[in-house]
Amino acid sequence: MMTLTLARRESLWGFAFVSPWILGALVFTLLPMAASLVISLTNFDPRYPDAVQAVGLANYQRLLTDPLVLQSLGVTLKFALVMLPLTLAVSLGLAMLVNNPRLLGRSVFRTLFYMPMQIPVVATTIIWQGVLNLHTGWLNFGLGAVGVAGPDWLNSAFWVYPGLSLISLWGTGNMMLIALAGLQSVPTELYEAARIDGAGRWSQFRHVTLPMVSPVLFYNLIIALIGTFQYFTQAYVLTNGRGDPDNATLFFNLNLYREGWRYYDMGYAATLAWLLFVIVLGLTVILFRTRSRWVYEGNTR
């Protein structure tokens, strides 16, 4: 009978305990990905399953000439360029605020800032649809009270991005908590040393806080990046899936959804999904490759 070494036995037990995840990843992630790759090479329409034909790379060729692909990518990138820095800054700012020992009722504020995360996204969007209404919304009512004519937040191709940003910023509670955890792990002796050396508040933030929380910021950046490229629900609810006004909210995922579930062109929708995967993977790899330049990793740097 073969005797297993201790190391081998420990490996097998570890494998046994992680096997549910492996099985799940295989069944619910890898196999569907493989299926979608196959579907992207066909003209599959679920209403006509017997008429499915292999079309080779025709769907991928269509990607190159479909104006909506570039448009939806442009919309998504534009939103990402606005939202990513804003989300990171706001979440870090809120974290610093609720980490300040001088703030009375810190735990209450932490709870309040996190609470919007508990509301389903669809409900949140419907609420904000009312808040941002041109004629009856609270925001324009408040602006009107101070003599400012509120813009058409939801029907202007320009103002719709700040409008969507407001909706997204309302839900930064999760990232705030993560940033807070990062802030609380910064050793206080570093601040003491900085103060002794004559560093002011801004210098302490720039030379102590930022580097020490940079791993957390990096994590938040990756999550926010993926989230931005998956942006869908808010745009869908606000525009009933049309991407109004004038395709200004036709995010890439919304375009993908329309192709697959409005027009039932599953082959092309699968192709769009693979394009999205490649883009997000590429950006993530770039971020990981460049992290050593701006993420403090302790003694390794």
Added chain:
Amino acid sequence: MKRTIWRTRLVAGIAALLIAGACTPQAATPSESASTPRPTGALLTAQPSSAGGLTSDGKILVRWFVGLGTGGNPEQLGAESAAVAKCNAADGACTKANIKLALEVYQNDVAYDTLATQIATHNAPDIIGPIGVRALNGFGDQLLDLSKYVQAKTLDTTGIEKNLVDTYVVNGKQIGIPYAVYPSYMYYNKALFKEAGLSEPPHKIGEKYMMPNGSQVDWNWDTVAQIAKILTVDNKGNDASKASFDSKNIVQFGFDFQWTDPRGWATVIGGSGSAVAADGKTAQWPETWKKAIQWYYDRLWKDHTTPTQDYITALAGGNTFQSGKVAMDFSHTWYTCCVYPGDGTTPVKDWNIAVAPISLDGKITAKLHADTMGILSSTVHADAAALAMNFVMTQPDIVVTYGAMPAKAADRKAFFDALDKKFEKLDPTKVDWQVASSMLSYTESVNHEANLPNFLKSDAAIKQLQSDMLTNGTLNIDNRLGDLVKTLQSTFGGG
């Protein structure tokens, strides 16, 4: 040491159970358990059949799929299940024909995808419905030609006007039988008319309308535009006919045309027409339709008598007439559902209905919605499906639960009596339902929801026009319609 080993084995065992539990397939929900419908998505799923579409006791299983139109609400499940139970009873029509009718109900937001998935997996149901004309276009070419069943009287069309039956002849195929029809007319808020000192709109075809100055004019869309100005009011009480009217602070609108699309607007305001030429492949937008769209756009952005998107969202979440702040609204019989959605909601209390105004082409056109049921051509038991479908369509409780006006003229009195009963606690003055019946003679020659080549994309392009009109006050309508025709031509060609 022994305790550690046993603890480890216990943990491993629990992990194994979790894995096994995750891998066990879900048991199918039997169709008889209709008493506790699930609140989201699928309300009731059908019992799967064995090979050949037979039940385990050898009966022909006919599956009835509900949810593409009305019928997918939990409160309608009772009547639907009762109809199925009646057919399957020992002396029921289904049992006598060795059929077992099985009901499956899905809420509308998941019904289309569910049906597409079932078709994709070769697990399609037999009967689908109730389903309207538009929804049929998504699956229309997969429906069976019912002509032989109509001729054999298996599907009974006695008492249904021919023009209504013809609504469901598509490319020479009779793909459905109208069992419920929804004519359209003008809903109007009597209180707002009274407040403005205006006469109520006419209830009879050919009647003139009396203007505030006493003159009698044709009841047409220009008249609607004029009185809509008087009925549109800002927050300071100025109406839209006055120079002091503030279009940025409107609290009441004169007219709306809710819950339809540009083809609907154009058909009623402009007259019958089609977005595809007679050859079936050339995109067009008829001249009367161009005028109709321009007319509507002027109401939105020039006169401000019709709510734009922002106001629509603010008024009762899109149900503008029910907000009590819209004086006239052109819609169908099914809209009685939403004038008074039910206990706990705010009803419009003082309303009635008027005939459709004369269209820009000089005729009266009152667009029609009609519900039907159809049989998918993939069925392996077409004869049984037709028999079961006829049974369901002839159950009076089914029509009542759907709020549908019966296609058969003989059944309509009971329908209107039921509506009177529903509204009597709100307003003792009865609604003039003969208006609804009279509008059935003025339906469009080509249904405004008729099929178009590459329908889903073509329909989306038309809806994009609607969205642009409701949100953008700087459109050049001629140019925009030109762009629409180009887009339609591209989608007709498969683009």
